[in-house]
Amino acid sequence: MTAQILDGKATAAAIKSELTERVTALKAQGVTPGLGTILVGDDPGSRWYVNGKHRDCAEVGIASIQRELPATATQEEIEAVVRELNDDPACTGYIVQLPLPKGIDTNRVLELMDPAKDADGLHPMSLGRLVLNQTGPLPCTPNGIVELLRRHGVEINGAHVVVVGRGITVGRSIGLLLTRRSENATVTLCHTGTRDLPAQLRQADIIVAAAGVPHLVKPEDVKPGAAVLDVGVSRDENGKIVGDVHPGVREVAGWLSPNPGGVGPMTRALLVQNVVEAAERAAAAAR
Numbered sequence: 001m002t003a004q005i006l007d008g009k010a011t012a013a014a015i016k017s018e019l020t021e022r023v024t025a026l027k028a029q030g031v032t033p034g035l036g037t038i039l040v041g042d043d044p045g046s047r048w049y050v051n052g053k054h055r056d057c058a059e060v061g062i063a064s065i066q067r068e069l070p071a072t073a074t075q076e077e078i079e080a081v082v083r084e085l086n087d088d089p090a091c092t093g094y095i096v097q098l099p100l101p102k103g104i105d106t107n108r109v110l111e112l113m114d115p116a117k118d119a120d121g122l123h124p125m126s127l128g129r130l131v132l133n134q135t136g137p138l139p140c141t142p143n144g145i146v147e148l149l150r151r152h153g154v155e156i157n158g159a160h161v162v163v164v165g166r167g168i169t170v171g172r173s174i175g176l177l178l179t180r181r182s183e184n185a186t187v188t189l190c191h192t193g194t195r196d197l198p199a200q201l202r203q204a205d206i207i208v209a210a211a212g213v214p215h216l217v218k219p220e221d222v223k224p225g226a227a228v229l230d231v232g233v234s235r236d237e238n239g240k241i242v243g244d245v246h247p248g249v250r251e252v253a254g255w256l257s258p259n260p261g262g263v264g265p266m267t268r269a270l271l272v273q274n275v276v277e278a279a280e281r282a283a284a285a286a287r
């Protein structure tokens with residue numbers, strides 16, 4: 001058996017095309033959504049990601065507001081830019097590209113953001129709303145994973161999902177989405193303290209591998225027919241992406257997300273969705 005592909009690139013393109021119509025409708029009401037990005041330092045990877053986000057926004061008709069600070073920027077200088085975007089009506093949603101340079105208190109920066117403009121869905125207020133089942137921006141990668149499964153017809157209702165990794169952006173928050181009544185999955189969260197990871201993985205109908213450990217999920221750990229999502233991004237000595245899933249899993253799994261071309265493009269598409277939805281909420285509140 002060879003796994004069917006969970007095509008993140010094609011699915012992200014479909015989502016962006018749907019969002020284009022919603023942006024057009026907003027513009028007809030006199031609202032142009034604008035994505036802001038705050039990039040601190042000159043890490044080429046971070047710059048590449050930020051540029052990708054602006055390209056996605058341009059594709060759907062969203063305006064771009066780019067702010068860049070040198071790696072030597074102080075806490076106060078970064079916070080001043082956060083305040084500026086909070087106050088800028090042209091900026092309907094924004095992100096602070098992470099990680100911030102050493103010595104910067106990241107949580108203080110993130111807590112200063114206007115939660116109504118949180119495009120990542122990672123503001124403490126957004127995560128709190130998610131726990132409380134209130135509407136608000138959802139974390140992009142978990143939301144992208146749910147959407148990728150849904151649009152490929154993979155059954156989530158009643159499924160046992162095993163998540164590997166307890167990072168804030170994926171592992172910690174995806175269980176909150178998957179265990180809502182609307183998704184109705186059972187979720188096990190595994191991490192480096194898990195005693196017998198292969199035993200947990202073998203129980204899974206769906207595996208979300210988000211540990212950042214190259215080839216952590218081996219073919220013999222996967223139940224035949226399971227859906228496997230490869231979220232990890234490590235690099236080999238040539239700079240090529242190495243995921244958390246061993247290539248041999250393709251012969252065992254029923255569904256597999258490629259990496260690249262799987263979860264990454266979905267993360268970006270759901271970021272665009274958060275910006276559109278924040279603008280829609282703001283437009284509705286102004287009416």
Ligand SMILES: Nc1nc(=O)c2c([nH]1)NC[C@@H]1CN(c3ccc(C(=O)N[C@@H](CCC(=O)O)C(=O)O)cc3)C=[N+]21
Pocket residue numbers: 049052095096097098099120140241259260261262263264265266267268
């Ligand atoms: N505030 C904040 N929000 C983020 O969402 C955020 C962040 N900081 N810091 C860094 C990570 C990383 N991240 C990626 C998004 C898309 C791809 C992506 O689209 N990758 C492509 C291409 C990969 C390649 O070839 O390099 C793919 O998977 O096909 C990758 C990585 C968002 N992040």
